[in-house]
Amino acid sequence: YQMLSSLRVRPTQCFRSLSTLQLVYIENGDPAKVIIPSTISLPSSVPSGHVRVAWMAAPINPADINQIQGVYPVKPPLPAVGGNEGVGRVEQIGEGVSSLKVGDHVIPAKSGLGTWRRMGDHQADQLWSIDKRLAPEAGATLQVNPSTAYRMLTDFEDLQEGDTVIQNGANSGVGRSVMQICKIRGLKCVSVVRSRESGMDELRDELTELGSTTVVTEEEMASKMRGKVKARLALNCVGGRSSLFLAGAIAKRGTMVTYGGMSKQPLSIPTAAFIFNDIRLRGFWMSRWYDEGHAEERDVMYRDLGDWFVSGRMKTPPFEKISIDNATAALEKAQTKFDKKMLFV
DSSP states (O other): OGGGGGGOOOOSSSSOOEEEEEEEESSOSOHHHHEEEEEEEEOSSOOTTEEEEEEEEEEOOHHHHHHHHTOSSOOOOSSEEOOSOOEEEEEEEOTTOOSOOTTOEEEESSTTSOOOBSEEEEEGGGEEEEOTTSOHHHHHTSTTHHHHHHHHHHHSSOOOTTOEEEESSTTSHHHHHHHHHHHHHTOEEEEEEOOOSSOHHHHHHHHHHHTOSEEEEHHHHHHTSTTTOOEEEEEESSEHHHHHHHHTTEEEEEEEEEOOOTTOEEEOOOHHHHHHHOOEEEEOOHHHHHHTOOHHHHHHHHHHHHHHHHHTSSOOOOEEEEOGGGHHHHHHHHHHOOSSEEEEO
């Protein structure tokens, strides 16, 4: 705990300071063990070029877990505050800031900001203003899953109404966003999920309601759907045997985009799909896209997604809201229970 004393921010002027809680890790490891609640003091005046943000909601994502474990490509210097995604409200503005104003709702501009805190001072250019009409749950999760789905459905193929998209890992956060955007855009969506002993019919109904045209298991994809799907775009977050089925369902000169590897197995691609269908394999990482800039495209994307959430055409995944004071319990649940996303509020 002695090391945490260096995290305390002491006011440089003789004004009343503000105490606030944040979740800090000083070493990599099991998040439930290495995350330490730390109370720090913020100065009464906000530094030049910064804004003070009250964080309203922040999810626990797999990338957050991996980052704390030390196995994620984005590695903030330690000690660090956990959390890459969240939504906050601007409370105070520092000198020289013109891009934001008090009352704006903001999300991180890039990964590594540290959103698991009640309040923090951040450089204004590290934040992005979003639609204040968005519910905190939608705003807090706008940056990763819906945006990943939006970009993959936009950047790799010129999809037209009636075209087919196929995806595995369809019950994931990105997968649910994909099928909803497909429904909005008039695209057919074939969703491949893992088989389960119970609840399969309920899952089919749920994913169909969200926007899937067809919901099949990997086994059904191999036995019943072979040769029946000709997708312009395939979205792969599993790899291994599952990617083999996807590649075989791609139309001539179609594209498979890999954005995850949940099976931890290498891609399996049929040779015939390359030779006779001339398929293309691409990779996508949302963090890299943000690092590249894309300011105009980002504004359009957030506007579209914001309108869809506000209108009810898109829905957030199931959440379990939990206080930042109960961080250990939340982090344990995030690694063992996958039916709901943990959301710090």
